[in-house]
Each structure stands twice: as C-alpha cells, then as structure tokens.
Amino acid sequence: MSIEFLVATAVGVMSAAGIYLVLRARTFPVVLGLAFMSYAINVFLFASGRVVINQPPIWGKDVTAYSDPLPQALVLTAIVIAFGMTALVVVLALRTYLETGVDQVDGLADPPGQKPPPPEESAVLGPEPAAPPAGEARR
C-alpha cells in the first residue's frame, strides 16, 4: 500500500465524517464536523507539497530533493485559525443554548414529537459535552 493511498484515504474518510457531521441538526456534532474538516484539510495541505518521506528541509543550495516548507507554514496558520474558530463556535453554541434553550443549528425549537430537554435538566446537561473545549480556549 503506497503512502499516497494512506494519505488520500485519511483525507477522504475525515472529510466524509466532517461533511456528515456538519449537516447534523444539533450544534455539538456540527462542531465536531468542523474539527474533522479542518483535520482533513490540514493533511490535504501537507500533501499539496507532494508526499515525500525522509527528505531534509531546504538548508543548503546543493540540496536537490527536499520537503516543501511552504505547505508546512500554511498548515501551521490553518491550525491556529481552526483552533481559535473551534473555541469560538463552542462558546457561541453554548451561550446560545443557555440563553435561548435551543440547541438546533437552524434555531428552531424541537418539534413536539421529539421530547425537548427539560429545563432543569438542560442546565446541567447542556454545558457538559461542550465544556472541555471551552476550558481549553480559556487556558
């Protein structure tokens, strides 16, 4: 199995998972989906400089085969931005849920068929799944 296949499937699986999760109705899967999509894109950006292993960085003029440094710089920037944005969207989703009691991305309340989370339970349950990322953002 070639390394290209490995990278390509990794990108493919993560993108598929990301797209599926982003299309979910509630905010927490959507946040996870966004994280998956940003992981997929980070790996993809690395691959855009061609997949090479065991190559040195550019450090001398006589080096002919080297790993492309530019995608690494791009990925670094992309990671920083994606990390900050994930923290923001977690805080935003949490605040929206706590202020409006709605956890749907489309902002509509739960249809009467599905049972909405009871108010006193929601205050306890609401922050829990999203709390660790929010804590990370504060650190």
Next chain:
Amino acid sequence: MTHWLVAPVLLPALLAPIMLLFLRRRLMESRVLSIGGCLALLALAVVLVAQADTGVTQTYAMGDWRAPFGIVLVLDRLSALMLLTTAILALAVMIYAVVTGLDRRGWHFHPLFQFQMLGLNGAFLTGDLFNLFVFFEVMLIASYGLMLHGGGGARLKAGVQYVVINLVGSTLFLVAVGLLYGTTGTLNMAHMGERIGQAPVGDHGLILAGGLLMVAVFALKAAIAPLHFWLPRTYASTSAPMAALFAIMTKVGAYCILRFTTVTFGEGAGEMAWAPAPYLLPAALATMLVGFIGVMGARNLRHLAAFSVVGSMGTLVSAISVFTPQSTAAALYYLPHSTFAAAALFLVADQIARRRGEYGDVLSPSPVFVQAGVLSGLFFLTAIAVVGLPPLSGFPGKLLILDAVRDAPGGWWIWGFILGTTVIGLLAFARAGSTLFWKSAATPGEIKAAPAVAPIASALVVAGLLSILALLTLAGGPVSAYLNATGEQIYEAGAYGGAVLAPGEGG
C-alpha cells in the same frame, strides 16, 4: 516604492491593540480614536486613489521579499476604489454607531471595528492567495464579534449559522488553495496566472477544480444563489449599523471574483481562460430573482433590506460575469452605489423601528410615529436609490450595466432580469412605503416608544450616505472616466502581473 500603500493595513492594526490594551474602560477616548482612525483611513484612501489614478500599478513587498517569494500588496485603480468605498462607509457607520450608543452595549466594539477594517483593507490590497485567506479570516473573526454585538437570543441563533457557514467556507478556501498550490507551485496570484497558462494538460482538471472551488467560496461571501441562504437572516438579526457595514462584506466576495478571475484565469490562462464565467452568469441571474422576490415577500423592513442586498449582488455579479472592460466599469459604478444604498436602507429601517415601539419594523400599519415626515422622505429617497430610479445613482448604474452587456453573449438575459427585477423591487418598495406611512396615517391610536436617541445626528448620517449617491450621479463624468480607466487597466495584458513580478520595470 512608497510606504503609503501599507498604511491602510497598518493603521487599524496599530489602533486596535492600543484600544484593546489601554482604553478598555474609556469609551470617550476609544470613540475619539476610532473616529479619528476612520477619518485617517478616508484621507489615506483619497491619497491612494489619486496615486492609483496615475495609471501606475504600485506594489509593496512585505519585508522586501520580492514576489513570488514574499507577500506583495498591490495597489491599482480597482483596489484604490474599494479602499475608498470602505473608508466612506466605515466613517458613516462608525458615526451612527457612536451617536446611537451601539458601542455602549458590550465590550470591545471599537477594537473589533478596527480589526474589521484591517481585514477589509488587507483583502483589497493583497496579491497573494494565502494572504487573502488570512485577511478573510481577520475580517470574518471581527465580523463574528460585531455581528453578535449587543446580544439577544435571535442574534445568537443567527450568529451560530453565520459562523458555521463561514467556517465551512474557510475550509473550502483552503482546499482550493491547496489544489492550486499543488498544481502551480505558487501562491502569488499573478505568478499563478502565468503558471496556469503553461500547465501540462494533465493538470488542467485539478487546476479547474481549484479555481472553480475558489470562485465558489467567493460566491459564498458574495451571497450568490444558491449560496445566499445565510445572508438574510444574518443581516436582519444583527444591529442596523453592523448590517450597514456588512454591505461591504458581500462586495469583498464580488471584488475577489473579479480580481482572482482576471489575474489567474485571464487571457494568459490559455485554454482555461475565463473558466468561471459561464457558471457565474446563471447564478447571478438566479440571485437577482431570489433577492427581489425576497424583497417582495419580506414581512419586515430589515428582511426587505437584507433581500435587497442579495438582489443587488445579483445585478452586480451579472455585470462582472461578462468580463469585458465596459461591463466591469459599469459594475464598479454599481458597486459603491449598492453598498451605500443598502447601508442607508438598513439605517433608515433602524430609525423607523426605533420610533414604532412595539410595532418595530414589521410591515403593517401602525399609528403615526414621531418625525414620520422626515423619515418618509429619507425612506423614499433610499427606496429610489435601491430600486434604481432617477435621479439617484442606481439609475445610471443600471443603465451603464445594460449598455455594457448589450453585445455580450447572454446580454439579453441580463436585460430581461434587470428590468424585470427592477419592476418587482419598485412594487415591493411602493407597498412597504405606503404601508408604513400612508396606511399608518389613517390608523388611530398612539405609539408608546422611547424617544429616539440623537434623531438629528442619525438622520444626518443617512442623509450623508444619500448625498454621496447624489454626488455619484452629479459627478458621473469624472467617476465614469476613472472607472473606464479601471476597466481598461484590469484587462490590460500584463499590467498587474508585470508590476507584481517585475517591479521597477512596470512600476
């Protein structure tokens, strides 16, 4: 190489941290600094327009790393025009936000506003695709904060959607950058354009995928159908001054479509030249229709204004999608017009909603509110501008577009859609105005509303925006001359690429 070119990016980048670090609890000083910053940006923009109007494309190599190795900022007539439009709008919005006390309603309004300016100015100046991504992010992160400023449940709900859709957009932006970098080995837009022309046939598929994906991301920012769904709700639920400021954000998308397509997929791209154009035209026509049908169906003023933004983006992009110097010049006349008209509409809607108490901005008759006479006049003028009737600049704007696209393929479609949607818009605005002012005059009762804050100053801001539209019409000759030169410059082979890649020879 003059250093003025970097100032529109540098100034807000310095002001924002100063306000954030030293003026956190000092509103008065923040306000002075913020308005001063906006005035300085306006002065800079005027200087840069004057410099650009000499016809020289200036470049500024960051850290003196020459393109294509470093990041360059590029100033030509198009960039200068966008800077000036942004600076005028920012000043008006900032004054309105200060006099109505929006900046009191939460923390960090002024620093966020300056970061927004940083992102906008940077996006208009940069000549590097990844740097464009970074400026887009700066702009968007600031806009998340500004969009949510003032809080409230509806705003938060719309904010979640706005943030999520833009994060997905940013991801796609990176996919497109990765594809283009992987196939061309460069991120400098002008250099990329050269490389695309020489690319082996086997790479064409990937390059096209990257290029079209990139245009799709810009179309998302520009709210082109079918990627417009985020706009009405976002703009209708944020505060009025911010909605007015965001009128320029959609134009960033339109600017990027124009810049990216002409520089990287221009004549130099060989077989792939103008690849995005055939997709843009139908999308733009659909946007126009969706926008004005939305205007017709809107139940309150802010939705009406938001959908009119969508409609005007359709008109704008339909003219851009023809990609000729004349049509681009016409589009660039319509661009500042539609920005200021949309901003004025959001602010008028806010003024009306403030005076109608519990009726808010819902389009239903209410008892007469205070200062209805002045506001009806302002609403009337704004509606004239948005719909595109004489004497304000919407009329010459649409006329120029119609004239420029006459001989283009699909030109008659544009004629049909622009004229048709103008009629729809006319009907919708006539109905809204008569409901708000005439039917209300016949409704007995009294409105309980708090007296409006700073009624004269805020009306003056709207009047100022409208007078710019009048000025656009009155100074139509010189403005058109500048814009025609802009159109020529954009399509002049090697004008942009030559200046970026071989500075000193071209400029």
